[in-house]
Amino acid sequence: MSESVIGVAHRRVDGGLKVTGAAKYAADHPVKNLLYAYGVYSTVASGRIVRIDDQAAQRMPGVVKILHHGNMPTLHRTPDGPINFFKDILIASRTDEHRLPFEDADVHYPGQFVALVLADSFEQARAAAHAVKVEYAATTPVRSLEEGMRLHGARDGGRGHVRGEPDGAHEAAARLDVTYTTPVEVHNPMEMHATTAWWEDGRLFVYESSQGVLNHRNLLANVFDLPPDRVEVRAPFIGSGFGGKLWPWPHSIAACAASQVTGRPVQLVLPRAQMFTTVGHRPETIQRVRMATDAAGKLVSIRHDSFNSTSTVDPYTESCGVVTKNLYSCPNVRVSHKYSQVNRGTPTSMRAPGAAPGLFALESAIDEMAEKMGMDPLAFRRLNLSTTDESVKLPWSSNHLPEALDQAAERFGWSKRNPKIGSMREGDEIIGYGIGACNWDAYQVPTEARVTLRADGSALVQCGLQDIGTGTYTIVAQTVSQLTGLPIDRVEVQLGSSAFPPGPVSGGSWATASVMPAVAGATREALDRLRQYAVAKSGPFAEGNVAALQVEEGALQLNGRRASFAEILQTQKLARAEGKFLSGPAAGAKHSFRSFGVHFVEVRWDPGISRLRVARVVSAIDVGKVVNPLAGRNQVEGAIIMGLGMALFEAGEFDPRNGMPANNNYAEYVVPVHADMPEVEVILLDYPDYHFNEFGARGMGEIGVTGLAAAVANAVYHATGKRIRSLPISKEKLMTM
Secondary structure (H helix, E strand, C coil): CCCCCCCCCCCCCCHHHHHCCCCCCCCCCCCCCCEEEEEEECCCCCEEEEEEECHHHHCCCCEEEEEECCCCCCCCCCCCCCCCCCCCCCCCCCCCCCCCCCCCCEECCCCCEEEEEEECCHHHHHHHHHHCEEEEEECCCCCCHHHHHHHHCCEECCCCEEECCCCCCCCCCEEEEEEEEECEECCCCCCCCEEEEEEECCEEEEEECCCCHHHHHHHHHHHCCCCHHHEEEECCCCCCCCCCCCCCCHHHHHHHHHHHHHCCCEEEECCHHHHHCCCCCECCEEEEEEEEECCCCCEEEEEEEEEEEECCCCCCCCCHHHCCCCCECCCCEEEEEEEEECCCCCCCCCCCCCHHHHHHHHHHHHHHHHHHCCCCHHHHHHHHECCEECCCCEEECCCCHHHHHHHHHHHHCHHHCCCCCCCEEECCEEEEEEEEEEEEECCCCCEEEEEEEECCCCEEEEEECCCCCCCHHHHHHHHHHHHHCCCHHHEEEEECECCCCECCCCCCCCHHHHHHHHHHHHHHHHHHHHHHHHHCCCCCCCCCCHHHCEEECCEEEECCEEEEHHHHHHHCCCCEEEEEEEECCCCCCCCECEEEEEEEEEEEEECCCCEEEEEEEEEEEECECCCCHHHHHHHHHHHHHHHHHHHHCCCECECCCCCCECCCCCCCCCCCCHHHCCEEEEEEECCCCCCCCCCCECCCCCHHHCCHHHHHHHHHHHHHCCCCCECCCCHHHHHHC
16 A cells, blocks of 8 residues: 555646646537527616516527526425535535526616527627616615615624623723724636536536536426436536535526527526626625733633625625634633625625634734733734634644744744834835734535446546545545555546535535545445455455455555456456445544634835735645645645735725626726735645544645735734724725824
């Protein structure tokens, strides 16, 4: 058995397909007789459709059909049931927007689907969609979270936590009561949402840009009243999703219905503008944080009350206090989450949901509390770190945050920080140092895999999991290689089809921790079967001791004799030895599982030209065993840049007059570009967490984005003396404070 595969840097096994253009995404698959779909989207944020005039569009060349609420076939909503997503993930049928496409004439948010044009070419469909005239009876929309709370109040979103007496009159040396806000953020991966759908002999086939093919299949089966085995959803390659592609959205259902109505395959690719309105976003938040400390600087009370926007048709909770309840030791804690309805599309999970905006508030408040106590921000954090998960009264399975703090602080040079505001300079630039802890849950969810050892000496792995661009193909190949000794290039990995053994959605940083045990179990099953073949009559180890057969470099060995997998199968005239295994989280866990880390950030502010930039980031991350350091470091680096966008640039803006999006394009929705890149150093601690799974690996996709915005804000304060509590941190805010 190989000892040099897990934990060693490997190039991605799918990299060649991607750089040569051979990897096909949802809109890349050739289908005969294809129709192209283009949507008509509402130009009001709230109201009702009075009339749709599609006569001129119907007469345009190439137009086959125009669907809307007046002629849409009967569809069915997916049932709302008491499904525990983490236990019943393989049968889940979840969507964030429960309203079906063209369900009625009501308009709930700007950019809502109101019609769908089908034509022989994309250009014809788009031209005809622009010719469809829609008359609305507009009503006054709720345009912001603040307005929603003022008009309608807020509802309990659940997921709260209380311990001790957080509202008690505690003896305290210092108190803090501050409010932080974050704006709407959008996912907007480079690959836009796309669906290619067709029906064949009563079965529905779909290529989808989806982070969850099995869930997507289950939902379509409900919508079209089909047995699940009559639907197949495929997503072999995905141009990322960041959470926006976790759950099905109306465009996918509309494309499938359009194919059913026309009897032809249909392809629908969302325009970029509709990526801002119809497929979710991170909602805006208002977060009030109150803290109190004793004379030694120990926290005695934390209250974190958050409010987020949601749509008028679906509740969504951004659980901002998910980390507050257990990152720091404190006897009296309250976390609450509430939401208020506004006229926007339904929000959804965005990379590190809850934790990303929540840690901006928490880690900013921790810095403000340290300042009130006259303490170094790093020393204040060290003093208050929790040694157990006080929210559930369990020990951590593995927590090396103190070492992460030490290593990153040393590498960053925190000891050189002059605590005086604006005291560190180089030329025209004022230098600021900031810190922010990062944190994320560790999950393992039910996953099934099939591994086939083939007579040509290769292996095949199949799982209904998706690789969303993070390296899952490679990690799966590493797992099989580790257990069989086969070279990685002799392991074929097939992912992203609901026809494969069921796998979970790819999100929440649980893909690696979930798929590796499933693949390992299936590999061992296949090897056990191969051992039986090896000792069978005419086998190379006929009547030998099965238990004594050892695996090494793609072969079985016994007492100095060796037979390759291929040789064993060939002696039995067999094509394969197959194993299948369903894994899941351990029942009755005796530990609390999370990942930990910290960001140190250097900003530079030139007041003469009002230029703010992040110059350096040093991050130390504790995620258990690092399976592939090359891909792992890349994931954290990408998350850091996403956090940089959150801190300095990204904000969905809406016209205060009518609630319509004002910057729903890449020209005006600002994201970091090459010129904004800081020097980034990522330290990956490598402490396997064997309480969590046999490989000791936790996920790392989410954690890097958490805490980064706070570290930037804290560095900005150190440089300028201006505490920015409302993201993004723009130079206009610095200039006007």
